[in-house]
Amino acid sequence: MSKTQPLIFRKGLDMKEAVAGELAAAYHSTLVDEVRASDFRFDAGRLTLHLAREFGFCYGVDRAVDYAYQARARFPGRSVFLTGEIIHNPHVNDRLRAAGIRFLSDPSENRHALGPDDVVILPAFGVTVNEMLRLTEQGCTLVDTTCGSVLNVWKNVVRYAQDGFTAVIHGKVRHEETRATASQALKYPGGRYLVVLDRDEASMVCDYIERGGDRQAFLARFADAVSPGFDPDVDLRRVGCANQTTMLMSESLEIGEMFGRAIRARYGDAHVAEHFRAFDTICSATQERQDAVEALLASEPLDLMIVVGGYNSSNTCNLARICAAHVRTYHIADPDCLVSPAHIRHRPIGAPSTANAPETLSSDWLPSGRVVVGLTAGASTPNNIVGQVIETLERFTAA
């Protein structure tokens, strides 16, 4: 391993103006600007479209993509890598590949061969403590785009570990952000974590806190979701709640309350503070997008809702779950999913546990006659994709 101290860029690379034109050409949409300026409404032929007032790229994604282009421009003669997908949007990742950025997650790349000449971009959702340590030891130049909202979660999880609380993380155990957040709990000796996916899993853990249970069955059920050496009889005595920043806010809050109730039932009101901590770590961008779509659903009578974003994008899936509870909703990955006025490709919407459900083809999705469509997009979906969806809908509903 090299002893070279790595250079770490966390506040840009002084190339913002140099890449501004390239970014605008890649991701901007004049049509989306026009819809925004028209009170988020678009009328054409038999179509009325309502766009949610907050949608698409969040501040963290915007910054990460900007820094990736800046890194490519700043180090033209060097290999520039991403640790994996910079965000969960296939178009953005494909464009970065086309710009010459390589992905360490590709089987053809060798993470162990990295050295001081290499530039590595860390994604908005961060990397694990071990990965950061390895890249640092290898002496790579690092461009750290970890979002401030993710860093805020890490700070709280570290504090839990320091104070002897197990971090209970509401998240997807294989999601990069949750893996990175969980690794923060292990920075301190005795630090522990447990990841719960949804209310059902939270309910099982709360039951164990209140009444105890079969230790081996518990460990088998949560084998992939707990820190090494986890002992539910010891490590659930003091718990602190946190969450992946892109989860469904209402579910995260409910899970926090469930743990609070379980602790209260087990230890009594007078001892809650000794055994339980919680704070809301849903990021403001996720919350704003969820609030905006709730407002749209409440204010407009829609025939259907379209949610655009990567199928592995947590915040997009949660927007789709909110919509599907109110109106017929299609989660599409890109404009090509609008195959024809008769057919649409989309991912079935369901609980987080159905996240890997394959894309499906449905027919008769677009009503005849006047049609009112609601539209939103996840935090990793650029405006040009949103604009192309609107253009396709306009084409399909031309009078």
Ligand code: SF4
């Ligand atoms: S979704 Fe939130 S935490 Fe994630 S990158 Fe965007 S602003 Fe940051």
